[in-house]
C-alpha cells in the first residue's frame with residue numbers, strides 16, 4: 001500500500017538548517033530511510049517536500065481521491081495554515097490515517113510554535129524524536145491499516 005510522507009517549507013534545507021535543532025541528515029537521507037522503513041512494513045513510501053501551501057493542499061486532495069494515508073511534517077504551516085488544516089481534515093473524513101510529525105519538540109520552543117492547526121485534525125502527532133519520528137509514524141500507519 002502506498003503512503004505519502006509530505007514535508008512543508010524549509011525542510012528541503014534539512015542538514016544545513018539549524019542542525020542543532022533538526023540534525024545533520026538531509027532530505028535525501030530521510031527519503032532513503034523512509035523507503036527502507038516502509039519496505040519493512042510492507043508500505044510503498046513516497047517522500048515529498050514543498051515550500052508552497054497550494055501544492056501541499058493539492059497533495060491532500062489527491063490523497064483523499066486515491067485513498068492514500070498521509071504522514072505530514074507541515075513545518076511552519078503547522079502554526080497558521082487554516083487552508084492546509086481544512087485540507088488535512090478531509091483525510092480523516094475519508095477514513096484515512098494522518099500522522100503529524102515534528103522533528104523537534106515545538107512546544108519546548110518559541111511561543112508561536114506551541115499551537116498546531118493540524119493536530120486537531122490528525123489521527124496522532126509525534127514530536128521531538130528527530131528523523132526517527134517518521135519511522136514511528138510509518139509504524140503507526142501500518143498499525144492503523146492492519147486494524148481497519
Ligand code: DQA
Pocket residue numbers: 009010011073074075076077078101102103104105106113
Ligand atoms: C517543525 C517545527 C516547526 O515549528 C518549524 O516551523 C519547522 C519544523 C519540526 O519538524 O520540528 O519548520 O515542523
